Amino acid sequence: MRFQNLAELVALADKESKPIYEIMIEEHVRETGETREVVMQKMTESFHVMMESVKRGLTEDIKSFSGLTGGDAKRVYEYAQKGKTLLGKQATEAVAMALSTSEVNAAMGLVVATPTAGSCGILPGVLSSLKGSLGLTDDQLVLGMFTAAAVGYVVANNASISGAGGGCQAEVGSATAMAAAAAVELAGGSPEQAIQAAGLALKNVLGLVCDPVAGLVEIPCIIRNGFGSVLALAGADMALAKVRSVIPPDEVILAMYNIGKSMPVELRETALGGLAATPTGQKLEKQIFGDVNEA
Amino acid sequence: MSSFRHSFDIIGPIMIGPSSSHTAGAARLGRVARHLFGQQPERVEITLYGSFAKTYRGHGTDVALVAGLLDFDTRDSRIPKSLQIAQQVGMHVTFKPGKNSDYHPNTVRLQLTSGEQSYYILGCSIGGGAIEIQEINGFKVKVTGSYPTLVIPHSDRSGVVAAVTTILSKHQLNISTMEVARQGRGANALMVIGTDEVPPMEAITEIESLEAVQKVARISPS
Numbered sequence: 015m016r017f018q019n020l021a022e023l024v025a026l027a028d029k030e031s032k033p034i035y036e037i038m039i040e041e042h043v044r045e046t047g048e049t050r051e052v053v054m055q056k057m058t059e060s061f062h063v064m065m066e067s068v069k070r071g072l073t074e075d076i077k078s079f080s081g082l083t084g085g086d087a088k089r090v091y092e093y094a095q096k097g098k099t100l101l102g103k104q105a106t107e108a109v110a111m112a113l114s115t116s117e118v119n120a121a122m123g124l125v126v127a128t129p130t131a132g133s134c135g136i137l138p139g140v141l142s143s144l145k146g147s148l149g150l151t152d153d154q155l156v157l158g159m160f161t162a163a164a165v166g167y168v169v170a171n172n173a174s175i176s177g178a179g180g181g182c183q184a185e186v187g188s189a190t191a192m193a194a195a196a197a198v199e200l201a202g203g204s205p206e207q208a209i210q211a212a213g214l215a216l217k218n219v220l221g222l223v224c225d226p227v228a229g230l231v232e233i234p235c236i237i238r239n240g241f242g243s244v245l246a247l248a249g250a251d252m253a254l255a256k257v258r259s260v261i262p263p264d265e266v267i268l269a270m271y272n273i274g275k276s277m278p279v280e281l282r283e284t285a286l287g288g289l290a291a292t293p294t295g296q297k298l299e300k301q302i303f304g305d306v307n308e309a
Numbered sequence: 310m311s312s313f314r315h316s317f318d319i320i321g322p323i324m325i326g327p328s329s330s331h332t333a334g335a336a337r338l339g340r341v342a343r344h345l346f347g348q349q350p351e352r353v354e355i356t357l358y359g360s361f362a363k364t365y366r367g368h369g370t371d372v373a374l375v376a377g378l379l380d381f382d383t384r385d386s387r388i389p390k391s392l393q394i395a396q397q398v399g400m401h402v403t404f405k406p407g408k409n410s411d412y413h414p415n416t417v418r419l420q421l422t423s424g425e426q427s428y429y430i431l432g433c434s435i436g437g438g439a440i441e442i443q444e445i446n447g448f449k450v451k452v453t454g455s456y457p458t459l460v461i462p463h464s465d466r467s468g469v470v471a472a473v474t475t476i477l478s479k480h481q482l483n484i485s486t487m488e489v490a491r492q493g494r495g496a497n498a499l500m501v502i503g504t505d506e507v508p509p510m511e512a513i514t515e516i517e518s519l520e521a522v523q524k525v526a527r528i529s530p531s
Contacts, residue, residue, distance in 0.1 A: 127321060131327055131332065132328055167315070170319060171313050176330050176415070176437070283364065
């Protein structure tokens with residue numbers, strides 16, 4: 015890739031007067047030697063898998079591996095259809111669709127990791143919502159996935175996208191930043207606005223720990239995906255309104271990396287701290303696994 | 310070199326949940342081990358470290374590793390049933406937790422055995438389904454599995470490396486990364502070669518026919 019950070023990405027986009035997604039497609043073709051047609055086909059396939067997982071969680075009765083989660087996506091979606099939501103219908107639907115994908119994931123269903131399975135609800139939640147609010151076609155939404163990929167590429171190579179490595183900020187945080195940038199470009203914003211949205215959104219999840227109850231990608235992961243979709247939309251709206259992150263987005267990513275490194279191991283996907291260590295968290299763990307995981 | 314190379318290292322894999330590092334990454338690690346071993350093993354001893362050791366059941370790491378060892382890819386709908394399938398096909402698997410604070414938090418050691426033949430890999434799942442293999446049978450390596458990769462155990466003799474790269478160049482394969490390690494002068498050695506293009510079967514056969522080469526294992530990007 016000809017860019018290794020967001021500043022270089024924007025400089026490249028500006029120099030060539032192209033959106034981020036176009037730069038990412040071209041760089042991908044250059045890096046892998048795959049034809050543009052193949053690349054677009056693969057991303058479209060991922061898009062359809064994503065949309066299928068959104069649909070499944072809204073139409074089927076989903077129960078997770080542990081039996082603790084499932085059904086919230088439907089609840090929120092039905093609530094949104096009544097029309098009297100505080101966030102507005104589109105944002106509430108984004109929450110429902112993000113929850114939906116994450117519930118399907120927890121039930122060992124088929125999803126696309128964006129960038130991880132633990133954070134797989136945010137991008138589909140945001141894209142589905144934009145389809146409704148901006149009237150976008152599937153092909154346009156697929157382009158937005160390359161914007162998200164470009165931001166994720168920078169985060170993954172300069173920081174982390176692993177909860178075990180950097181806490182939830184590395185998963186839900188990265189996904190939120192990716193979706194925020196995608197939303198900006200799909201709404202017609204500039205590359206600079208897109209990375210500002212990523213920086214703004216990521217700032218708001220810095221320090222978020224990975225503390226899954228019983229080690230399952232369920233509590234609090236699913237709910238955090240719901241919130242992440244709204245945070246991404248809010249970040250995109252702020253950036254489209256020309257709000258800038260005073261700390262440059264690349265430095266926010268660096269901060270995320272450093273915070274992750276100084277996070278104790280109890281708060282990095284080991285199910286030893288945070289919500290996992292609460293009395294209820296502990297009780298649920300025993301209920302699900304007995305004492306066999308104590309080894 | 311960046312660990313994450315392109316769009317589908319970020320958007321993807323398409324996978325059976327619930328965790329890209331603990332499920333999809335684990336399935337890939339299992340599958341790489343299977344491909345390096347070259348056949349379905351009779352016995353597999355799995356040692357889990359760090360977060361893998363703590364949460365392997367909840368995230369389906371156990372199920373996913375075994376699915377990979379059965380040669381299933383990350384989206385295979387049989388993944389949730391892999392433990393039963395392993396039993397049916399006669400692959401005996403054991404799990405135990407290990408301790409090593411120097412390892413990446415999601416690390417696993419897979420020891421595959423069939424009869425006299427035994428082989429191990431040590432690898433980790435670095436996030437989003439991406440993996441790195443750090444050791445193969447005592448050789449320190451760094452294999453990411455995002456390039457087509459050839460793993461070639463051979464005898465340490467002059468001219469072997471040149472012979473292999475000549476064959477690759479004849480088939481117009483560009484080498485992106487290359488590592489050579491040996492246990493001692495004239496002893497067992499290992500070549501790990503990443504290529505931009507997928508090597509055709511003829512190239513593999515030619516390399517395998519070299520006298521000093523024991524075998525050629527392939528890892529395909531998934």
